[in-house]
Amino acid sequence: MADLGEDEARFAYYAEGNARQARKRVAADLIIRDEAGSVLLVNPTYKDGWDLPGGMVESNEAPRSAAERELREELGLEVTAGRLLALDWVPPDGPWDDLLAFVFDGGQLSAADVLDLQIKDPEISEFAFVGIAKAVTMLGPALADRLLRANAALDSTTAAYCEHQGRATC
Template sequence: MDLLPFDEYVASLARKRMSAGVLFRDTTGRVLLVEPSYKPHWDIPGGAVDADEPPWATAVREVREEVGIDRPLGRLLVIDHVSADGRMPEGIAFVFDGGLVTDQQVRSLSLTDPEIVSAGLHTLDEAAAKVKPALAARLAVAVEAADRGELALCEDGKRVTG
């Protein structure tokens, strides 16, 4: 078997896109969603990981840019392998715990990023009607992981079991 030269081998390695989002909840279990100006589906605060940026730094940066929340990031709740869908290549989505927010805090969010039209707290059922199905599934797993104090592994939003 012939081995590739190291530089060719490295160039042949798969590249995965990555995103990092943050789960904020209120005491009743509603989750914070943002309404983007550039796509039809709502999302959680977060975004694409830039080159040479760790996912946790992305999460902090995106939350600060999108909703003006600047606080320490909680623990990692979900790592989700997202399959290629024809338009987008496969990727990895990280969801971190942002902690609790109140109605008053959400009403007073600083939405200065032109990418974000609005933000609000929604039950998981309400969220499922606003976000893509894979994100709805990922959100349900993230809430469960936060409640249980665990890290969940998913494939396309569905928990992977043992």
């Protein structure tokens, strides 16, 4: 049996190393399509511009679970997020630390599911299904690029990894 002093020293060593490691903000979004192939966008009340459904990951929450939770909270929709389509590192901006942005496949909704969508959260003012070309004009440049790369990944077996440093580097 290990000496208690050794265990405490090892724990302290690991805790010190953990305290020095990077802490990242993490976001998790979904690409959700209707039967026509249009993508779901939401219009948040707390910032300018449209967004993909999803949101910020809470402490000790898995990104996929966060995307599912945010969708449930905002639109009352229960989906099981599919595979990872894109991961984007976004550098610090203003008061915000750097960010890891995950985009998962949210699948395709039936016409009945689309009709059942309702805004459940005052953070969302409206939602719309739009074609990719229109979606790109409704999103900020970094998110538009992320959407294009994630959408392209739907037709491949790999996910896109990007680093946004003023422009996408993938």
